[in-house]
Amino acid sequence: MAASSQASLLLQKQLKDLMKNPVDGFSAGLVDDNNIFEWSVTIMGPPDTLYDGGYFNALMSFPSNYPNSPPSVRFTSEMWHPNVYPDGRVCISILHPPGDDPNGYELASERWMPVHTVESIVLSIISMLSSPNDESPANVEAAKEWRDERDAFKKKVRHVVRRSQEML
Template sequence: MSTQSSLLLKRQLIELTKNPVEGFSAGLVDDDNIFEWEIVIMGLNDTLYEGGFYRAIMTFPVEYPLMPPKLKFTSDMYHPNVYPSGEVCISILVCEDKYGYEQANERWTPVHTVETILVSVISMLSSPNDESPANIDAAKEWRENYPAYKKKVQRLARRSADEC
């Protein structure tokens, strides 16, 4: 399985290199490990994350694409769907729904690619799901004190741009 996984990941990396997608860049953390990618997501215009550059690590299991990768921000991130540890929590990265929250068509399927995952993460940044938050404090502030949430996120965006 790991040979098939590595071949698929190599094809996806080549495709993203030849045809970059607006909003993110992707490459290997180490040229000898196709299962660990460094991602940089650019904050989209007209969102709270505008102007920011958010680094993350995407780690693929050897069972990929049967199992989803994990995505963890290494840059500071404050968002209802990102755990304080930086790990992203969205339906597309989940195989099983233990709590009955997501519909099957929202969860991981082997047809997803690095591109579809990252497009979903970019969408998540502009449209948080506060009904099943990974970061309770961020979700609560987003709902109850949006100006404070906005200020905190925009401060992180400026800081992330300065770090790049």
């Protein structure tokens, strides 16, 4: 229970900091005021990228032992990206459990560390949107299209951006 209350206090502080000092590129808040462990995030498509002009909603779910373990992040908006599973889950190194990668793809220093905050996580996701990593994709079809059929990939992303704008 102590870990849960420590996580709760830390998340309350991060929420308060974000409310006081908003960060360009995203907004974040609680899904339900009674649950500090479930956040709703809206990410604005980064300027000068294929996602520019889009508004993408996601859920961040924090474990009770945060910050010792990473949250999970899942887009609830439609998303087409090599590093986003078809079900919307985001796959970036800093959201992988701490320590050595059992598959040997990532260094321990690239994986989750307790110093990460909501802000650093979302900024990493924004960076992911700007620079897809097709080396170890979560969405193999999107990665293949990114590599081999760039025009088709761009067309799908434009569709996703338009859909996100319609949802406003």
